Amino acid sequence: MAERAPFNVLDPAAAGDAQRRGSDPRELDRCMEQMLSYIYASLPNYPLYLGQQFHAAGAGPDRADRISRLPRDLRRDIVSRLPVKDAARTAVLSWRWRTLWLSTPLVLVDAHLLPKGQDFPPTYSTNSQPITAAVSSILEAHPGPFSCVHLICSRMDSYRPQLARWLQLFAAKGVHDLVLVNRPLPLDLPLPATVFTITTLTRLYLGLWKLPGTAALRGASFPHLRELGLLFVQMEPGDVDYLVARSPVLEILNILGCVKGLRLRLVSQSLRCVQIAASIMENIAVVKAPCLERLILHGSYKRGGGLCTRVRIGDAPKLHAFGYLKPDQVLEIRDTIIMPGIKATTTSMLTSVKILSLTVRFGVRNDVKMLPTLLRCFPKLDRLHIMSKRCDKPTGNLSAKFWEESGPIENVVSRITVMSLREYTGEPGEVGFLEFFFQSARVLKTAIIVTANPIHTPFLKDVAFNKASKSSRNMASKSCKKCFVGSTGPEGGQVLDFKTGAEFSIPDPFCVFEVLTRF
Template sequence: MEQQHPPPLITMEAMLEQMVSLGMGAEMVNPAMDLMYDFLGTFLPSPPVSATASLSADSSPPGGGSEDHLSALPDQILRNVVSRLPAKDAARTAILSSRWRPLWRSAPLVLVDAQLLQSAGAEDSPLRADFGSVTAAVSRVLEVHRGPFRFVHLTRSSMGAHRAELALWLDLLAVKGVEEFVFVNRPWPLDVPLPATIFSLASVKRLYLGAWRFPNTSALPRGSAFPHLLDLGLGCVAMEDRDYDFILAKSPILETLVVYASQKHVNLRIISRSLRCVQLCMCIVHGVSLVDAPSLERLFLWDARVPTPRAIDKKICTRVKFGHAPNLCFVGYLVPGVHVLEVGNTIIKVETRASPSTIVPSVKVLALLVHFEVRNEAKMIPSFLKCFPNIQTLHIKSAKSDQPAGKLNQKFWQEHSGIECVQSHIREMVFHEYRGEHSELSFLKFILENAQVLRDMVIVFVRGSLSSGDNAAAKLMKDLSSVKKASENCRLVIMESSISMGGTSWSCQVASNFDVADPFYYCY
C-alpha cells in the first residue's frame, strides 16, 4: 500500500505573493495580511508597558493635604518610575514641574509605536493606520531622547516606503543603546532588506525580527557581532544557511534561538557553546544538526515539515542529527516517517538495534507526533523510543490521516516489549488528541503492559469527545481494565482537550522559559 505523508507547509507569505501576482485588490489582500501579522505576532514578546493600564495619582491622605511626596524622591527612583510608562506618558511628565522636566530624557525609555497611533482603533487595525505619522513620531522620540532605551517595539511602520528613516533609527539606537528590540516590517513586501547596521546594536540583549530579508552576512565587516545577545527571534525572515552559521558564531552568549515561519527552507547546523534552546516552528526544514552544542537543553520542532508531499519517497526528508549535545533534555515534536533520526553516524531505521552509538541518553522528555493510521510511520515508534533510553515523560500527539494506509495490531507491539525507556524509566505518559481508534488503543495497552515504573497515564480526548453522549471515557476505561498493568500503582487520568481538533496552544515564549518544567503540558 502506498505510504501517505502530511501535506507540504504552505507559507502565508507564499499565499500573499500569489494573491498579489494574480492582481487581487486591497479588499482581498489586506485581510490576508492582517491574518499573517496576527499569526506573526503570536511569537513576539508583549511590551512591558500598557497605554490602557489604570493609574492613580491621588496620594492625598484622608482629611486633605496636597503635599507632593513623589517629587521628593531621588532622581534615580523617579527615572525608574518614568521608565515604566509608555513613551507618550513618560514625555508628559515633563510638564509636572521643573524638577521632572529633564527626567524623561534620561530615564531608560520604553517605546512602542502602536501606542503612538492617533486614530481610534488604529492599534487594533495596523494595516489601516497612518504609517507616515507613526514613522514620524518614532523618529522624533528617538532623536529627542538621549537613551538608553529599555525596550523598543516597532511593528507599525512600512519600512519599504521609509528606508531613510529605517537607517536613521538603527543609527540612533546603536549610539544611544537598546536592550530589547522588536522590529517588524509592514505591510509589503515581506522581504525588505534589513540594513547590515543591525549588527551595530552592540547593547541589544533580546532581538526579534519579522518580515525581513536578512543582510548578506558574507559581505559584512569582520567585527560585526552581537556581543550581548541572549535571545533571538526570527519570524518570517528570509535567510540563507550561511546566515544562521554567522549568527551563531557572532553571538557568543546567545541562549535562545527561535525561527518562526521562515521564508526559506531551513538547514540549521548548531555550533554554539552557549545556546540552550532552539525552536523551529512552522518552517519547511531540510535538516537540523547538533554538531557541537554542549549547553543545549531544549530542541523543539513544531510543525516542521518536508518540502513536498512525496519528499520521503524521493529520499528528501527532514533529518535530525544528534551529535555533541550532552545536556539535551527536551526533544519534540519528532514525527516518525517524516523526521529521519541520525545519531552519530548511524541513520535510525526500523531494524536498527540500540547500542551506545545509537542512543541519546541525556533526553528526559520526548514528544512524538504520530499518524497511527499510517503503518509505515507508526512502526517507526519503537525505533525512535530506543534512541532515548532514559525518557521519564513521554508525550504522544495523535494526528489524523486523511488517507489511512494500514494499521498496527497488538501483535506488533508485543514483539517490541523490550524497549528500555518503556520498561524502566517512563514515569508519566500524556496521550494528546485521543479519538478512540483501534491503533491508538493498542499503543496504550502496550505502554500499560510494559511500563514498570509508570505512575500516571494522562489521556486527552479531542475536544467534544466527552460531551458527545457516547460514553467515550467509560468505554476506554472498560477497554483498559482488562490490561495486566506492569505498574500496579499507575493512575489513569482522562480529560478533554481545550483546543479544537488539529489545533495547538504552542507558545514560543513558554517553550523558551526555562522556569517552565515541561512546555508540552501547555499543548492541550
C-alpha cells in the same frame, strides 16, 4: 447592496495586483492577517506597567505629593516602566520630574502611539505617518540609551529613509531589546545592514524581512545578544549559522515561518534553547552545543512533499527536552541513522533526554513501527508526550499485538512517570498503543488523554472516551492518576509558544496545553 468590507492587511494597490495575477485578494488578506497574528503572538513581552492609573495614590491625607519625594533612582525606575507618552508627561508633574525622562533608558512601543480610537493591530487604512513621525521625534530628542524598542505597526517599505535613520540612532545611542516587524506587503523587503552593527543588543526579533547578503552578516557583531527571533524572514542557507557564530553569548534562538527550506548547522558554546515552528526544514544538525537543553521542532513541513527532514544530534551532552520528533524524519544520533528495528547501543542513544515529544500518525504503519525503536534511543526518559496526527492515506492500524511482539521497552516499564496523548480520536492504532503502555508502565503517575476538537476533527467522542477507559483497566501502575479532557483549540494545537518553550523555570515545555474542557 451592502458596501464590501475593506481589507485588514492589503492596501488597494496590493489587492489589485493580486487580482491581476489571478489570486483571490481576500484569501491573500486572510493569509497575511494570520501570518501577522502568529508573529504578534511570538513576540517577547515588553517591561511596561499598563495597569490602572494611580491618581492620588501617592498622596497622604493632606494631599501632599509623596511620590515626588522618592529618591531619584526610584523615580527613574517608575518612569522607565511607563509607556513612552506617559513617561514624557511626567515632566509636567514638578521640577523634580522635569529631567527624569531624558535621563531614563527609554521604552518605546509604537503600538502605544496609535491614533486615539485605533485598536491594535492596525489595519491597512491606519495612517502610519503620525506614528512614524512620533517615533522619529522621540528617537531624535532622547539621548539614550533605549532599554526596549518595539516597532511593529508601520509599513516600513513606505518609510525607508526614516528606518535607516532610526537604525543609525540605535547604533549610536545604544538599544538593548529591539523588535522590528514590517507590516506586509512586500514580504521580501531588504533589511538594512545597519541593524547588524548595533553591538549593544541583548535581544533582537525581526519579522517579515529579507536578510541582506553574506557580506553584511559576516560583518555582524552581537557580543551581548542572548535571544534572537526570526519570524517569517527570508534568508539563504548559512545565514543563521553566521548570526549564531557572531553571537558568543546567545542562549535562545527562535525561528518561525521559514518557507525556503531551513538548514542549520549549530555550533555554539552558549545556546540553551532552539525552537523552530511552522517552517520547511531540510537539515538540522546539532554539531557542537555543550549547553543546549531544549530542541523544539514544531509544525515542520516537507518542501512539496519531498525528502524528509534530517535531524542530526552530535555533541549535545545537556539536551534535556526534545520534540516534536516525527517517525518519518531521518534521525541521526552521532553517526548512526535510526531505523526501525535497529539495536540500540551506547552510540545510538541519548541518555541526557528526560522529556520527549513525538508527532505520530497512528494510521500509518511505518510511523508506528518506528516508535519502539525511537523509545529505546532515549533510555532515561521520564516524560513522554505524543501528538496524534491525522493522515490523508491510512496504511493500516497496528494493534496491541504489534506492541507485544516488539518486546519490553525498559524506559516504559521502569522510568516514565508522565504520559500524554493529544488529538486522540479513538482510532485502533491509538487504542492499541494505550493498551500496551498502560499494561507496561509500572511507575506511571500521570496519564493525560486529550481528545481532538470535534469541530475540526469529526469523531464520536463518547465512543473514543469508552475505548480509552477500557484500555486503562489493567494498568501496571495502581497509583496512576488518569485525566481525560477535550480540546477546544485548533486542529493540531496552537502554534508553538516561544515564551513558554524558553522559560527555563517551566520544567516541561511540552506539558502546557491550550484551554481544555473536561468531559
